[in-house]
Amino acid sequence: MEAKNPKKKKEVNKGGGQRKEIDFEQFEELCSDQCTEAEICEKLKVTVKTLNSRLKEQYGEGFSKVFKAKRKLGIASLRHTQFQLAKKSSAMAIFLGKQLLSQTDKGEITMKGSMNISKELEEMSTDELIKECKRHGVEVPA
Numbered sequence: 388m389e390a391k392n393p394k395k396k397k398e399v400n401k402g403g404g405q406r407k408e409i410d411f412e413q414f415e416e417l418c419s420d421q422c423t424e425a426e427i428c429e430k431l432k433v434t435v436k437t438l439n440s441r442l443k444e445q446y447g448e449g450f451s452k453v454f455k456a457k458r459k460l461g462i463a464s465l466r467h468t469q470f471q472l473a474k475k476s477s478a479m480a481i482f483l484g485k486q487l488l489s490q491t492d493k494g495e496i497t498m499k500g501s502m503n504i505s506k507e508l509e510e511m512s513t514d515e516l517i518k519e520c521k522r523h524g525v526e527v528p529a
Contacts, residue, residue, distance in 0.1 A: 407433050409441045418454050419461030 409431055417427045428438050439449050446453045473480040484490040511519065520527045 407437050407441075409433060409438065409445075411445055414442075415457050415460070418457035419464065421458055421461055424450050424454070 414427065414431065417430055422430070424435060424438070428435055431438065433441070435450075442448065442450055442453050469479060469483060473483050481490075517527050
């Protein structure tokens with residue numbers, strides 16, 4: 388009869404089947420693409436529970452903390468791409484100017500003639516102002 392080694396643990400299969408491994412390079416790419424946890428699980432063909440278990444083994448943290456760190460790579464990459472596009476595209480340059488530099492489009496209306504308006508001009512929308520001008524016979528350029 389064999390003596391049992393009390394220090395040796397017997398591996399127990401809990402009935403879950405074969406262990407599912409994760410391609411962490413693919414996981415990080417999906418995070419940088421801003422995929423949701425559900426989308427990542429679908430792509431990697433694992434459950435949320437399995438994903439979190441593997442992330443804790445690999446990174447020592449669960450999904451939310453790992454995702455928060457890894458998604459920054461995608462944001463930086465997107466910002467870089469936008470700046471490269473802005474060198475060639477005036478539309479992208481204008482967009483970035485509005486987003487990052489608080490630049491705005493300002494429309495101007497020039498009028499010929501005079502009119503008496505009771506409502507403050509600042510409170511009127513452009514459409515209201517044009518309508519009011521036309522009502523008083525003031526020429527409004529197209």
